[in-house]
Amino acid sequence: MNALSHTSKPDAARLALDVERVRVDFPILHQQVHGCPLAFLDNAASAQRPRQVTEAISHYYHHDHANVHRGVHTLSHRATDAYEGAREKVRGFINAASTSEIVFTRGTTESINLVAATLGQSVRPGDEILITHLEHHSNIVPWKLLCERTGAVLRVAPIDADGAVRLDELQQMIGPRTRLVAVAHVSNALGTVNPVKRIVEWAHAADVPVLLDGAQATLHAAVDVRELDCEFYAFSGHKMCGPTGIGVLYGKQHWLEKLPPWQGGGEMILSVSFAETVYNKLPYKFEAGTPNIAGAIGLGAAIDYLSEIGLANIAAYESRLLGYMTDRLAAIDGLRLIGTAEVKAGVQSFVIDGIHPHDLGTVLDHKGVAIRTGHHCAMPVMEFFGVAGTARASLAFYNTQSEIDQLIDALQVAREILS
């Protein structure tokens, strides 16, 4: 069951998520902001952590911390077991074939930069990297830099007025010079869910590898990299209730094997002399230096937490909540929804006539409602819709209908004051 799929719908009768029980696990949600209960609707920027994640991290620091893969002493063993245990959890979470395909990074951005820097070494002038118009800056700028370095060409598949990628055009843009297709699984600014499985099929028909930016996907529904069949899948811990500073690059084993190492240092080598360096096996070849051990352990705890609730339950609950929010927003006079693609997850952007998003954000904050305002690190998307920025409310499974009502009430207040 997968809400990010374009075919199957969750079986509502079988699913259940007790939001009040879930919220107990998130201490941060239970506070007042400017005298109002906090309604945290900025989850696409960074989600919150359940107690289980912070407790796993403090337990590790209080009992098990030592450097990994280094020592013969007990703590080093424990730390290594916990770190590698987290890698196995990640593998299971995205259904990768092997833990050697799971590289820990600082986040989605670093994962994408890793691919751009290594795969990029074989890119030649005139080669093409294909992205879409709805990408986050982190799936644009690494490729721009690569193109500037190599003389390759960045090609951009257009989007339509609903904020969906124009698939016919994207398909046609995959050609003999395409070296990589790099596409968001879910758009951070618009919430559009791209039909990535079809995109992968089209790319593979032309023998082109695909990188998927999964930063906005992993909190909202189950991801299966073997079903998607993508070569690379990048995502971040902090967008899925894990810590900041930890992320993942999944890569198909034979791709990771043929890519050159990226950063050099400890851990990524087997032996070093001034004449010759032998690089470590996967995934350590791409993990130079002491890794973010606690971050990986926290991410593992987040995966346990999400899995226990059930990604299918989360997807079904969020889908209902997003529908409710979108309907209530659409009923506001002078409000324009930005991003109305057929398949969406978690996010609704909007603008209100005559009110700047930053002013909206300030008024909403005063009513306890946290949303993101601005360009959402997707300036080309803003340009396409002819706005400098939008207001964006983004959901997680711990949000409630009454928080959405609080958002709508606060928007009415903002209109009274500002328009």
Added chain:
Amino acid sequence: MNSGLLDIYRQKVLDHSRNPHNMRQPARADRQVTGFNPLCGDKLTVFLTLEGNIIKDVAFDGSGCAISLAAASMMTDALQGQSVDRAGELIQEVHAMFGEGAVPHDRRLADMRALENVRDYPSRIKCATLPWTAVQAALDDSGKQVSTE
């Protein structure tokens, strides 16, 4: 409604933001500088025409939030017809107002005082200073673009 909220969207601020003064693109200007706030994507261009040491005309154009539009409108009112030296002093007073909380005593900044509570909103101070930063760059003739970051 929390009273603190109304303190940044005072009537004077809303009057300026809804009907900004000197919001136009002059046919010709001696200098123009675009102030850019990367945080929100706002861009305000300030146009300056000098006659010797005197600001003969200052205008602005672009898009921005209520705070930056009001500040730009107030900025043009304050600097119109002033000497370059005097303008420099006024700009310093504005920065001191948002930086250290110093109350501007110059009567040309009377309207700007309506924005004094923006100081309580760290993420919004740059909205208020954007046009002032841009006009400073225009007076210094130090480039075509200036960023708040």
